[in-house]
Amino acid sequence: MKDNNGKIRVRFAPSPTGYLHIGGARTALFNWLFARANGGTFILRIEDTDRSRYVEDSLYDIMKSLEWLGMDWDEGPEAGGEYGPYFQSERLHLYNEYINKLLDSGDAYKCYCSSERLKALRAEQAANSLPPGYDRHCRNLTLEECNKLEAEGIKPVIRFKVPLHGTTTFNDLLRGEVSFENKTLDDFILIKSDGYPTYHFANIVDDHLMKITHVMRGEEWIPSTPKHILLYKAMGWEPPEMAHLPVILSQQGGKLSKRHGATTVKEFHAKGYIPEAMVNFLALLGWNLDGERELFTLQELKEVFTLERVSKSSAIFSYEKLDWLNGMYIRSLTVEDVAKRCLPYLQKASIVSKPIKDEEYAYLLRIIPLIQERLKFLSEAPELVDFFFQDQIVYEDPTLLIPKKLDKETTSKILHAAYNVLLECDDYSEAGLEPLLRGLTASLGLKTGQVFMPIRVAITGRTASPGLFETISVLGKERTTSRLKGAFEVLQG
């Protein structure tokens, strides 16, 4: 393990059984950052040893999600590398080779127990409040017995012969020494009856062969780590450094699941979160620089990330904070960038055409600055800009046109006066509009809000909108005056 010039090699090893989960993305990120921060190698390895749970497009999603977040891999699918193949399903010959060593040395044995027997065993253990686990029924079968069972056509699994006594200890980079009594471990399976390796076995063979120096994975792996350590020992290999990252919990304290909102990277993407915010948020979930600074780009993280600053306790996923961060990042983008990123959402809502026409894009570029600071997710763009594109505003509740403490007549007067003034106005710049409308307020002897609100509702169809002058300026004379006229007529009934 230390024979690769001291170069750090880490891997992210997802199984293609579903879309990339946010917890997996965080694990990937920490591995990636650790590699990048230390001039190491980041490897993507696909743990596809369970044919029954294989999900067709999950590999594609995992790779796309990593790319979307800005992570690249030095070795793995599409990247290649000298320690391949990087799909475990293509490495069966290797597991085969090493399992024979274990069988020969007596560290592993064949087990012919049926799943029915195992199931019954577990049920019995549960009924008696005993810890579940294999009862080592086949641990000491003779060769003759094995042959007999084999002749019956029974496909055995291969189990690891866990030492009955002693303690297995490993050093966790985050938590220090962790030990387990071997007697609490059971003889876990290394090779399934279909000939595929289990995670435990494939994992250590590959990590060793791929010269992985640091294993950084979720905390849920701590209980299986002693098994891995025992395996390394039986193989005569030196285990890599271990660091178990804290898990991400839901607001309710349990595992993060669909019930709590988005959980896969794809879902966050679809909801309009931007990768810069996701990465920053994920990094902060379990890592911090000094407790003060918390805005980091991927590039910056890669320079300041250290394992020492990773916390041990699990963290609750806060959608509120993510939302805030997303808004922060959206506000920091250029107008062109925001427009570009909002485009798919606007096209999906049929607000602009696909492909977008030049004049639509030019118009959009004028609109974006007005909504940029109001945008929390890109997916909100359609509802924020739709009125700019409507031919005519539909007032679902015409009474909203009338400010409180004013009546219909006065409101009509305001709308009419505004219409006249704006019809004659030739300077639709904000600077030109402002004195005009403020002057209107003064001449009507009303308060600013009383005059502006009816105009706002008339031209936008809503009571909350971007600034009035900016909006009118972008809308232009034709749209503005026709909307004022329309609102006036609605009020007249």
Added chain:
RNA sequence: GCUCCCAUCGUCUAGUGGCCUAGGACACAGCCCUUUCAAGGCUGCGGCGCGGAUUCGAAUUCCGCUGGGAGCGCCA
């Protein structure tokens, strides 16, 4: 049930024996700005789970308890 991990504001966290009358951020409340909504600024609210021990002195060290989480598959 057994094993393991964890434990500072509601949430994410700073803190590595005295700098802590515990700092920052999100959320929340109030105020300011203001044509609405945002954004922004200011202020406030709010925490070291409990009990022992060590020490001149503990959020910081040790032990116990409690609480939370994870694991215990021919899944990873």
